[in-house]
Amino acid sequence: MSVKDVFIVIDNILSPLGKTTAENFGQLKNNISGVKLHNDESLSSTPFYASLFDKDEILIADGSEFTKFEQLLIASISVALQNTAIDIKDKKTILIISSTKGNISLLETEANSPALENRIAMSTSAKLVAGHFGFQNQPVTISNACISGVMALLTGMRLLRTGEYENAVICGADVISKFIVSGFQSFQALSNDICKPFDKARTGLNLGEGAATVVLSTNKRFEGNIKIKGGAVSNDANHISGPSRTGEELAYAIKKAMKDADLGSNNIDFISAHGTATIYNDEMEANAIGLAGLQDVPLNSLKGYYGHTLGAAGLIESVISIHSLKESLLIATPGFEHLGVTSPVNVCASLTHINAGNFLKTASGFGGCNAAVVIGK
Amino acid sequence: MIAENYITNTCSIFNDTVHKNDLNAFENKGADLSAFLLSAYQHFQFHYPKFYKMDNLSKLGWLASEILLKDDFSKYNYQPEEIGVVLANSNSSLDNDLKYSDTLKDIPSPSVFVYTLPNIVIGEICIRNNFKGEHAFFIQESFNAGFIAQQVNYLLDNNILQACICGWVDVLEQHYKATLFLVEKKKEEKSLLFSAENMERIFNKA
Numbered sequence: 001m002s003v004k005d006v007f008i009v010i011d012n013i014l015s016p017l018g019k020t021t022a023e024n025f026g027q028l029k030n031n032i033s034g035v036k037l038h039n040d041e042s043l044s045s046t047p048f049y050a051s052l053f054d055k056d057e058i059l060i061a062d063g064s065e066f067t068k069f070e071q072l073l074i075a076s077i078s079v080a081l082q083n084t085a086i087d088i089k090d091k092k093t094i095l096i097i098s099s100t101k102g103n104i105s106l107l108e109t110e111a112n113s114p115a116l117e118n119r120i121a122m123s124t125s126a127k128l129v130a131g132h133f134g135f136q137n138q139p140v141t142i143s144n145a146c147i148s149g150v151m152a153l154l155t156g157m158r159l160l161r162t163g164e165y166e167n168a169v170i171c172g173a174d175v176i177s178k179f180i181v182s183g184f185q186s187f188q189a190l191s192n193d194i195c196k197p198f199d200k201a202r203t204g205l206n207l208g209e210g211a212a213t214v215v216l217s218t219n220k221r222f223e224g225n226i227k228i229k230g231g232a233v234s235n236d237a238n239h240i241s242g243p244s245r246t247g248e249e250l251a252y253a254i255k256k257a258m259k260d261a262d263l264g265s266n267n268i269d270f271i272s273a274h275g276t277a278t279i280y281n282d283e284m285e286a287n288a289i290g291l292a293g294l295q296d297v298p299l300n301s302l303k304g305y306y307g308h309t310l311g312a313a314g315l316i317e318s319v320i321s322i323h324s325l326k327e328s329l330l331i332a333t334p335g336f337e338h339l340g341v342t343s344p345v346n347v348c349a350s351l352t353h354i355n356a357g358n359f360l361k362t363a364s365g366f367g368g369c370n371a372a373v374v375i376g377k
Numbered sequence: 378m379i380a381e382n383y384i385t386n387t388c389s390i391f392n393d394t395v396h397k398n399d400l401n402a403f404e405n406k407g408a409d410l411s412a413f414l415l416s417a418y419q420h421f422q423f424h425y426p427k428f429y430k431m432d433n434l435s436k437l438g439w440l441a442s443e444i445l446l447k448d449d450f451s452k453y454n455y456q457p458e459e460i461g462v463v464l465a466n467s468n469s470s471l472d473n474d475l476k477y478s479d480t481l482k483d484i485p486s487p488s489v490f491v492y493t494l495p496n497i498v499i500g501e502i503c504i505r506n507n508f509k510g511e512h513a514f515f516i517q518e519s520f521n522a523g524f525i526a527q528q529v530n531y532l533l534d535n536n537i538l539q540a541c542i543c544g545w546v547d548v549l550e551q552h553y554k555a556t557l558f559l560v561e562k563k564k565e566e567k568s569l570l571f572s573a574e575n576m577e578r579i580f581n582k583a
Contacts, residue, residue, distance in 0.1 A: 100494065102469070107478045117549065123467055123518040140524070141516040143469055144496045151513060158531050179474070182481055183490035232537070233511045237457065237503040241491045249509055252458060256537075366491060367500030369512065 006157045006229075007222035008214060008375070009167075011319040012080035014059075014072060015210035015306055016051050020079055024316075025323045028331045029351060033305045035194045035206045042108075044181045048190055051208035051307040052176055066128065067103045067119075072173040073129045076211035081133075086167050086215055088133050094165045095139040097126050098152035098172035099311035102143070105177030135169075142311075146274070146365030147233070148172060149314025153214060153361075153373050154231035160218045167219070173211035174310035181207060187241070189278055197275035197301035197333055198282050198347045200340030205276040208307025212315035226322055229358070229374045230260025236368030243280050243364055247287030247343075250370040254292040254360060257372035261358070265293040268374070269356035270330050270348070272321040274363045275301020276308055277335065281364060286341035288370075294360070300348045304334030314363045314371070321359045322375060330354040382533050383568035386559040387579050388445040390417070390437060396582075397444055398567065410551050414440060421447070430488065431501060432473040433553070438464070438498035438546040439505065441555040445542065450559060452506055459539040461510035462499045463528050465517045466547035469495045475550075498546055510538050520545045520556075522576035529560055529571070545580065556580045 013024040016034040027034075034051035038044075053059075059071040066074060087093060102122040110116050118124060126139040140159075142152050149172040156168035174180075184190050184207060191204040216228060234253040236244040244250065258264060271294060274285055289295055302317050309316055324330050330352045339347065358376030389396040395403040395417055405416045414436045418428055423443055428436060446452075452460065473492040480486050491497065496514040503509065511532050515524070525543050532538040544557040556579060560571045569575045 104474060104493075107474065112475065117468070117471060120471060121467060121518075122469060122516040126516075127518065138518075138521070142513065143494070143516050144512075144514045145494045155513070155528075158528075162527070162531060164527070178481065179478060179493075182485040183477070183487070183493065186485040186487040186490055233513065234458065235462075235500065235503040235509050235512050237507045237509050240497050240500045240504070241487075252509070365496075366494055367496040368503060369496060369500070 004161050004218045005227055006160045006216050006218055007225040007227055008322060009086060009217045009222055009225065010080050010084050010215045011322060012076045012213040013316050013319050014076040015316065016053050021319055021323060025320060028305055028320060029329065031332060031334065033194060033334055034208065035304065035307050043178050048181060049194055049206045050176060051206065053209050067106065068175050069099065069103050069173055070125050070128055072211035073097060073171050074132055076213045077133065077169060077171050080213035080215055084215060086217065088135055091136050092166035093135065094137050094159060094168050095130050095135045096152050096156050096168055096170045097139055098142045098148035099174055100143060100145055100148055101174060101180060104179050105175055108178055145367050145369055146310060146313060147363040147369045147371040148311035150361060150363040150371040150373055151233060153228060153314065153318060154371065156216050157228045157231060160216055166217060168216045169213065170216065170315065171211060171213040172312040172315040174209065174312050176207050176209050191277060194335055195277035195303050196335035197277040197303055198286065198339060198341055198345060199336050200338040202277040202279065202282065202340060204278050205303060206307035208309040210306060210309040210312045210316055212312050212319050214315060214319060226325055226375060226377055229376055230257050231373035232256030232260060234370045238368055240368065241366055243284040247284045247291055250285065250288035250362065250364055251291035253370045253372040254288060254362065257374050261374035263358060263374060267358050268294055268297050268360050270354060270359045271297050271299040272317045272359055272361045273299050273301045275303055277303055283341050285362065285364065286343040286345045289345050290343040295344055296346050298330055298346050298348045298354065300331055300333045302331065314361065318361050318375060321361060325356050325359065325377060328353055328355055380562060382530060382560050382562055382571040383564050384558045384571050384575060385561045385565055385568050386445050386450065388441045388557050390441050390555040395444060402444065410553055432492035434470060434472055434546060434548045435492060435498040435501045437548055437553055437555050439501050441546065441557045442502045442542060445557045445559055455539050457507050457509040459510055460508040461532055461538040461541045462502055462508060462512040463525060463541060463543040464499060464546055465515040465525060466495060466545060467516065467518055468547055468549040469516055472548045472550060520580050522573040522580065526571065526573045526576060533560065533562060
């Protein structure tokens with residue numbers, strides 16, 4: 001089967017650090033983090049570190065009919081589409097949405113009823129967002145824990161490769177609510193400081209809010225653009241809330257993604273890791289990177305800038321990495337000082353000039369899921 | 378030319394009844410969902426202590442997968458990475474999300490929180506069978522057989538997988554439905570062509 005090239009047309013990041021990719025990349029270049037100490041009773045009875053939008057931040061004008069989750073999707077997609085020639089209303093264009101918890105915060109503010117249950121459903125949000133922009137096809141919605149964003153990119157690439165669609169607008173978003181904060185607290189997974197990915201002193205993750213959009217196309221007029229070249233997903237088949245002991249399964253996904261991209265480990269110039277800064281994730285991920293022969297490849301984790309943005313994380317981190325390729329600048333890993341994983345990895349601690357052709361993006365999550373994609377020139 | 382793929386087994390659990398392929402395999406009218414799921418587990422004489430700690434979505438999906446695979450499927454015909462799971466539903470994990478939300482007034486429970494993701498049912502099926510291949514969980518307003526068929530065909534036709542469990546597993550309070558299809562590349566006597574039409578026909582019969 002001949003594989004069509006899938007080009008990245010345009011992208012957006014909407015986060016507490018900025019409303020455009022350029023604003024976000026600029027903040028990261030200046031080593032500015034969105035993670036701060038929050039003292040908000042509506043989210044947690046104890047103070048916690050997270051990257052959150054200001055409560056009074058206006059995401060879209062006249063947004064009252066949309067939930068915050070939907071406003072994030074709409075705002076990010078709107079900015080991404082401002083300067084593209086992609087025809088949203090074309091039958092060849094598909095919308096793909098990724099999220100872990102969507103509208104779940106509504107459970108905290110509304111009384112439960114069948115109408116509320118329907119309002120919470122991600123398919124309701126997907127339909128509203130698709131209708132807002134005038135997409136013709138039924139949107140695709142992915143909810144696969146913390147790999148949702150990477151899986152959305154992979155799903156978009158595959159749908160375009162089959163030729164059924166020419167363009168895919170892929171957007172991921174998550175909103176941080178008491179539901180989510182309390183759950184991670186119950187797992188004792190939250191760091192009591194800005195998180196420290198791959199560091200000896202890491203104690204857990206920070207949560208974050210945000211959205212990101214990537215527009216893909218197989219149209220030849222985008223030839224010369226950066227491409228999404230391959231990807232794969234695997235399952236640990238080990239534990240629903242703890243990662244693999246060996247990292248073999250993530251390593252398998254990484255190797256399959258490189259093979260799908262027709263590239264070897266020597267072609268990968270940097271890695272955008274999941275790097276949540278929990279003890280077990282980073283240990284497993286370092287093992288996997290070693291097993292895939294990538295232990296010397298420069299690697300970063302952006303969780304110290306954005307926190308873990310759940311269903312948006314894979315997209316936000318991919319977009320930053322796409323701009324690292326364009327600007328030859330590998331973003332730092334805030335919080336990292338001393339390597340604290342058994343299998344050594346080459347963590348990029350400060351902003352570094354890099355001449356890169358391809359990068360690997362990885363993600364792992366509850367349910368034993370792992371995903372990897374390769375993006376490059 | 379791309380080879381055809383076949384549905385080699387099906388299992389539906391709906392309306393107090395378990396169907397395996399075309400046969401009515403178990404019925405227990407009038408029980409609430411938790412009691413019904415437990416009675417099915419006992420009827421088929423499964424022994425899997427993890428079942429008891431699962432939420433209803435995982436119990437329903439796990440039971441459907443066990444019944445789907447129990448007669449003539451040997452996972453040893455495949456490598457762990459060659460078997461995948463592609464599922465969809467309309468209510469995500471909302472059934473358990475409501476239960477977790479109730480615990481917020483008290484002490485939030487990590488063992489309830491972990492089930493607040495729809496793909497945990499895929500994790501449970503993978504752990505049970507040591508399936509390590511591709512998987513995905515999609516949210517759909519209603520069962521979109523064409524989309525699932527396209528996703529699974531891509532995985533099989535590109536040799537990313539050799540066998541795949543796919544279908545629908547949805548629970549919200551007392552409303553539930555599961556229809557799973559085992560899709561393989563080999564044609565057996567009872568095999569059906571893996572097509573959206575055949576999937577819909579089986580889904581709607583349940």
